[in-house]
Amino acid sequence: MSILFQEARLLNPVDGIDAIGSIRVSEEGIIEKLSIGSNPLTPEAGERIIEMEGRILSPGLFDMHCHFREPGQEYKETLESGAAAAAAGGFTGVALMPNTRPVIDSPLGVAFIRHHAGGLPVDLEVIGAMTVESRGEGLAPFGKYASYGVTAVSDDGSAIQNSQIMRLAFEYASNFNLLVIQHCEDRSLTAGGVVNEGMYSTQLGLKGIPDISEAMMLARDLLLLRWLEEHKLHDPLQRPRYHAAHISTEASLNLIRQAKKDGLLVTCEVTPHHFTLCDEDMFNAEEKGSYIMKPPLSSARNREALLEALRDGTVDAIATDHAPHASHEKQCPPQEAAFGIIGLETSVGLTISQLVERNIISMQRAIELLSVNPRKIMNLQPISFKEGSVANFTLIDPLIEWKVTADKLHSKSINTPFIGKTLKGKAIGIYHKGRLQET
Numbered sequence: 001m002s003i004l005f006q007e008a009r010l011l012n013p014v015d016g017i018d019a020i021g022s023i024r025v026s027e028e029g030i031i032e033k034l035s036i037g038s039n040p041l042t043p044e045a046g047e048r049i050i051e052m053e054g055r056i057l058s059p060g061l062f063d064m065h066c067h068f069r070e071p072g073q074e075y076k077e078t079l080e081s082g083a084a085a086a087a088a089g090g091f092t093g094v095a096l097m098p099n100t101r102p103v104i105d106s107p108l109g110v111a112f113i114r115h116h117a118g119g120l121p122v123d124l125e126v127i128g129a130m131t132v133e134s135r136g137e138g139l140a141p142f143g144k145y146a147s148y149g150v151t152a153v154s155d156d157g158s159a160i161q162n163s164q165i166m167r168l169a170f171e172y173a174s175n176f177n178l179l180v181i182q183h184c185e186d187r188s189l190t191a192g193g194v195v196n197e198g199m200y201s202t203q204l205g206l207k208g209i210p211d212i213s214e215a216m217m218l219a220r221d222l223l224l225l226r227w228l229e230e231h232k233l234h235d236p237l238q239r240p241r242y243h244a245a246h247i248s249t250e251a252s253l254n255l256i257r258q259a260k261k262d263g264l265l266v267t268c269e270v271t272p273h274h275f276t277l278c279d280e281d282m283f284n285a286e287e288k289g290s291y292i293m294k295p296p297l298s299s300a301r302n303r304e305a306l307l308e309a310l311r312d313g314t315v316d317a318i319a320t321d322h323a324p325h326a327s328h329e330k331q332c333p334p335q336e337a338a339f340g341i342i343g344l345e346t347s348v349g350l351t352i353s354q355l356v357e358r359n360i361i362s363m364q365r366a367i368e369l370l371s372v373n374p375r376k377i378m379n380l381q382p383i384s385f386k387e388g389s390v391a392n393f394t395l396i397d398p399l400i401e402w403k404v405t406a407d408k409l410h411s412k413s414i415n416t417p418f419i420g421k422t423l424k425g426k427a428i429g430i431y432h433k434g435r436l437q438e439t
Helices: 079-088 107-117 142-147 165-173 199-205 212-231 250-261 272-276 279-284 298-313 347-356 362-378
Strands: 004-012 017-025 031-036 050-053 056-059 059-068 091-096 121-128 150-156 178-180 241-244 268-270 391-403 421-430 437-439
Touching: 004 212, 004 391, 056 362, 059 079, 059 347, 059 362, 079 091, 079 107, 079 241, 091 391, 107 121, 107 142, 165 178, 165 212, 165 241, 178 212, 178 272, 199 279, 212 241, 212 250, 241 272, 241 437, 250 268, 268 298, 268 362, 272 347, 347 362, 347 391
Parallel strands: 004 050, 004 056, 059 091, 091 121, 150 178, 178 241, 241 268
Antiparallel strands: 004 017, 017 031, 056 391, 391 421, 421 437
16 A cells, blocks of 8 residues: 655755655555645545654665674674664665675675575665775775675775775776775774773773874875875776775864865765763773774764764764674673674664754754765765655654663664663654565
8 A cells, every 4th residue: 555654854955855744655665746835645545644743754864884794693693683773773775894704805795695685674785895805915806896786895894004905996996986995993003902092091901092093094095095196096087986984083084174175085984882972981881892892982082073073064974883793792801892883773863862952963964974975975876755756764753762772672782882871863664665664
């Protein structure tokens, strides 16, 4: 049957819409009728009516940085459980990083994910490894990736340390208009580190990770980009596109601001945990495992810099870096804990609680960061609310208050520092692939 979303706050920056209205979706999942204004559509016989009562209907959210662990570590997460967590969090699509076991460094790995993704409620985009087995030595087959519809490459979790290999990656990727996503980390500075280097790491007796390690790698990459554009990769050749993942420091943000002013094709993302928490929160936590991640929770000053960058437009996207781990990998001494936390199911709540409610960004900007911009950066089709378009929606209640509890999470893992926290704002459903899934 058709579905009528009645009296919703239709919020889609792609179409320039932010108004109360109604949308009718056909049984085949196509937008049949759109009404903007106070006159709702008249229900048709037999159709299902969803009374939105002013709650938000946005283009489907998209998380461009996730780890679903399959193949190889299904005890942490599977494609099915990860997709369930994504849908529960309001995401209709995610991009999967390639650091599985084995690494997704060939079309075979891409085909494996695609084969198992068809029946899932969300779209799974595959990010191919930049180098074979993500070792940072020999480049993976970018051309074959492109022929399989892959739009981005990354050695996430293991930044390419060799500058010549990174240069070649830029040149190779530009031939196929592939986005290069970098996990910015100078490993000569971070080796053995656990938490942000500073007063709290010293008091805890834990080896620190200096925050400059992120900007050091980012600065190298941007220098390479500038050199390549000046000497080689310029019109009529395709210019390289570069995306800095999970940026966490003021120094990195300043580099990105300047790169954008210089006209480089550079974008960046931040995570909800980095704009919400800092190293002091890790220090005060009784169980520190779920506060251990890379990049580490940084200083309060760096967190404030992230908030300012979200406010001024330097940041292009919010991504979760959803990184599930089993309990035994987190409920252990912090120096033994695996890096990373889950984030798909808390992303909307943290964005609204920490950013929108505090007037750091508007709700429209939040939708840009969570849906429009990630798709644009990944070179994916934008979502329109025009009649005749495929329906791809996220339903959001920005006023609901809810508590994060382990028993309500859909992920296979519960490694999050936000268990027991009360958040404001939540995804209450998605409509995608011709199906409404309410949460």
